[in-house]
Amino acid sequence: MDHYDVIIVGAGPAGSTLARSLEDAGKNVLVIDKASFPRDKTCAGWVTPAVMESLDINPANYANGRTLQPIRRFRIGMMGQPAVENDHHGIVSYGIRRCEFDAFLLERVRSPKQLATPVKSIVRNNGHWVVNNQWQAPLLIGAGGHFCPVARQLGTGPGKHETVVAAKEVEFEMTPEQADACEARGDTPELWFCRDLKGYAWVFRKGNFLNIGLGREDNHRLTDHLEAFVDDMKHDGRIPADLPGRFKGHAYLLYAHADRPLVDDGVLLIGDAAGLAYTQSGEGIRPAIESALMAAEVILNATDFSAAALQRYGERIAERFGNRASEQAAGWELPEWLKQPVASTLMRSHWFTRKVVTEKWFLHQDVPTLKAVG
Ligand SMILES: Cc1cc2nc3c(=O)[nH]c(=O)nc-3n(C[C@H](O)[C@H](O)[C@H](O)COP(=O)(O)OP(=O)(O)OC[C@H]3O[C@@H](n4cnc5c(N)ncnc54)[C@H](O)[C@@H]3O)c2cc1C
Incomplete structure (x- = not known):
């Protein structure tokens, strides 16, 4: 059994951003994804300049050998x-191809990666999570997108009356x-x-x-x-x-209409696994990255990984994206x-x-x- 500080399930923009922040702070991280990269993701591939800035991506460097379409x-x-x-x-946004963008982000991650590896079992054992009977950590991150197996572990996920x-x-x-x-x-x-x-x-x-x-x-x-x-x-x-x-x-969830729990004891959801896409536009890459950055900050400051300690992440999400319950009218149903x-x-x-x-x-x-x- 291999031991880690944190296991991240899902190597999309949310998972790779969190892995990078945690490894920079010295954490021993394992990233697991069922796909081998580069992989495609159903997405229009439109990103706002804030995404490039949050990720420290120099557009000119990124465009070298990849598609980067400026939008004016x-x-x-x-x-x-x-x-x-x-x-x-002026340039107000960019178009990227997800097969290139996600692979670029994951290449920057130095931590061990188990790719082409579907998560099949998640068991809680003496305060530790054991994934696929092989890897163990006190903290498990659900970054597996809309159908994330960690979100299902929290009793949520597709088919649970979600819009x-x-x-x-x-x-x-x-x-x-x-x-x-x-x-x-x-x-x-x-x-x-x-x-x-x-x-x-x-x-x-x-x-x-x-x-x-x-x-x-x-x-x-x-x-x-x-x-x-x-x-x-x-x-x-x-x-x-x-x-x-x-x-x-x-499929994915819009922030105002999702009600997935964000944390529990030793577990935290980021990106689409948490249902964070902007309500009016459906933009999900920026919230995925921002949720990963906020999660990193909370994890690095937490004295333990109890639900109470991780709840600070839920508060940070509400401060940034608003209170879900109060936004019921602001979705695509305008x-x-x-x-x-x-x-x-x-x-x-x-x-x-x-x-x-x-x-x-x-x-x-x-x-x-x-x-x-x-
Ligand atoms: C049609 C469409 C168009 C969109 N257009 C845009 C757009 O233009 N701009 C924008 O900002 N957002 C857009 N979105 C939303 C955006 O694609 C998502 O919000 C974003 O991909 C979320 O990133 P993530 O890292 O949370 O999840 P994902 O990118 O979905 O990554 C999740 C990862 O988890 C892995 N995984 C899943 N299950 C398992 C498992 N059991 N075991 C191991 N690994 C697993 C997957 O292989 C995947 O690599 C669009 C969505 C759709 C459906």
């Missing part, structure tokens, strides 16, 4: 009506002919809101790669919504007529004042789409960057 404008509309385009006069976002997406490299036929531009992602405001679709070009998807907090007839959107986009020439491959599905017909008018307004939709809901420009302590 947004094209926003409601399905079935014309879009408006706003120029932000999930169901999303489908495809990402592929365009042929020169497809690239010529595609009117979507790399520096201008397109966001198209469903007319019932229960979700939105996107067309996101990153260099020669094209990512198209749709997510809804009501998964009823998700495929029908997606097919209708794709047909419209093809008809308008915004995407090529011959899309290869199948759309892949995935406030009453924003219901139709007001919504279709507002979605044609440059002021509203720029100041509210993009800068507040999607870029969170009012929320300062979180940096690692120490």
Whole structure:
């Protein structure tokens, strides 16, 4: 049996960020992931500058040999009506490919990694967690995404009356002919809101790669919504007529509508395992990274790993992302004042789409960057 200070289940952005912070402070960490890296993750791959700053990533260095699409404008509309385009006069976001981004983050982790290793058993024994009968630690971190086995250990997880976002997406490299036929531009992602405001679709070009998807907090007839959107986009020439491959599905929780516990004795959840994606945009990479940084700070200052000691992490999450219970109305089911017909008018307004939709809901420009302590 190998002993560690901390075992992290999941090597996505949340897990790798926490591993790096803890190993920098001298902790003996093991990272386990069922995938071998590089691996893909169903995701549009849009990250805000705060993510790059929190992770100490120099964009110019990262772009060397990898896709990094600077974003300067947004094209926003409601399905079935014309879009408006706003120029932000500078880089306000980036497009990355998750197969490259997550592998880059994990390569920076020096701690031992057990990849291509699904977590099959988690047992609590004399105050220690024993994973797969092989590895032992007093502290276990759930960073395994929406279907995290550690979250299930806390009695939570899929099927526990959670309101999930169901999303489908495809990402592929365009042929020169497809690239010529595609009117979507790399520096201008397109966001198209469903007319019932229960979700939105996107067309996101990153260099020669094209990512198209749709997510809804009501998964009823998700495929029908997606097919209708794709047909419209093809008809308008915004995407090529011959899309290869199948759309892949995935689920996740929005912060205001999740009720997963964040800690228990000797255990703590970060990232999608904790259900932290921003409620209005569905952005989950920034909350995954920020939750990992806050978890590291609490773990390094904790005198023990009891639920009471780790509860400081729950408080830090609430301070940063708000109180879940009080935000019930602020999800993709938008406030009453924003219901139709007001919504279709507002979605044609440059002021509203720029100041509210993009800068507040999607870029969170009012929320300062979180940096690692120490
Ligand atoms: C269609 C779609 C589009 C999205 N677009 C964006 C976007 O553009 N920008 C954004 O910020 N967010 C986006 N999100 C959300 C974002 O993808 C997630 O919030 C983010 O990946 C969370 O990171 P994480 O590290 O918590 O989990 P993940 O990235 O899911 O990583 C979890 C890891 O745990 C591993 N794992 C799972 N189960 C086990 C097991 N049993 N044993 C061992 N390992 C296991 C997995 O292999 C995986 O590597 C999108 C989500 C979807 C579904």
